[in-house]
Amino acid sequence: DIQMTQSPSAMSASVGDRVTITCRASQGISNYLAWFQQKPGKVPKRLIYASSSLQSGVPSRFSGSGSGTEFTLTISSLQPEDFATYYCLQHNSFPLTFGGGTKVEIK
Amino acid sequence: QVQLVESGGGVVQPGGSLRLSCAASGFSFSNNGMHWVRQAPGKGLEWVACVWSDGNNKYYADSVKGRFTISKDNSKNMLYLQMNSLRGEDTAVYYCATPLSGNEHYWGQGTLVTVSS
Numbered sequence: 714d715i716q717m718t719q720s721p722s723a724m725s726a727s728v729g730d731r732v733t734i735t736c737r738a739s740q741g742i743s744n745y746l747a748w749f750q751q752k753p754g755k756v757p758k759r760l761i762y763a764s765s766s767l768q769s770g771v772p773s774r775f776s777g778s779g780s781g782t783e784f785t786l787t788i789s790s791l792q793p794e795d796f797a798t799y800y801c802l803q804h805n806s807f808p809l810t811f812g813g814g815t816k817v818e819i820k
Numbered sequence: 821q822v823q824l825v826e827s828g829g830g831v832v833q834p835g836g837s838l839r840l841s842c843a844a845s846g847f848s849f850s851n852n853g854m855h856w857v858r859q860a861p862g863k864g865l866e867w868v869a870c871v872w873s874d875g876n877n878k879y880y881a882d883s884v885k886g887r888f889t890i891s892k893d894n895s896k897n898m899l900y901l902q903m904n905s906l907r908g909e910d911t912a913v914y915y916c917a918t919p920l921s922g923n924e925h926y927w928g929q930g931t932l933v934t935v936s937s
Contacts, residue, residue: 802865
């Protein structure tokens with residue numbers, strides 16, 4: 714099974730900060746990686762698919778990059794509505810696996 | 821618009837069974853595979869199972885293999901998850917979701933399964 718190691722597990726940041734979250738796959742997954750945002754009590758929302766493609770309707774301050782085993786989600790300028798938990802998901806091979814999550818909190 | 825509506829959750833005793841349903845509309849259900857994903861209270865997301873568009877190929881997380889069965893009825897636009905031999909660690913909100921490839925992707929609102937005596 715492919716393990717997805719996500720870091721950091723939690724972070725504090727201020728509005729306007731640039732935020733970077735990383736996911737490392739235990740083996741190559743090409744670009745079969747998605748990023749999700751989840752707010753408390755809400756359904757997860759996909760932000761990025763195919764490693765770097767922005768989901769329709771998602772603000773352009775979100776971006777994704779990477780291929781193979783190293784992937785990054787970047788929020789260029791953190792907004793109040795971005796405080797949430799973020800997850801990566803590999804769908805290169807079964808079983809699909811999520812990263813452990815990154816909780817982004819207000820500093 | 822795309823709608824996914826889960827049902828069938830509830831409280832069940834350890835060792836018991838439950839069948840979840842997901843009613844799909846607004847897209848070509850018969851041409852798409854589907855997923856179940858779950859989230860235990862206060863925990864992260866866990867992928868559970870996937871079924872291909874024709875219902876013939878199925879994949880499972882190791883944690884549910886042999887106990888859960890995913891199926892789809894293309895004539896009714898319905899996705900199912902039959903859960904047997906339930907354990908406390910199966911307590912979670914269960915979501916159905918559309919395929920991960922492509923620029924369209926949707927989740928239902930989820931249904932809560934509680935395994936407790």
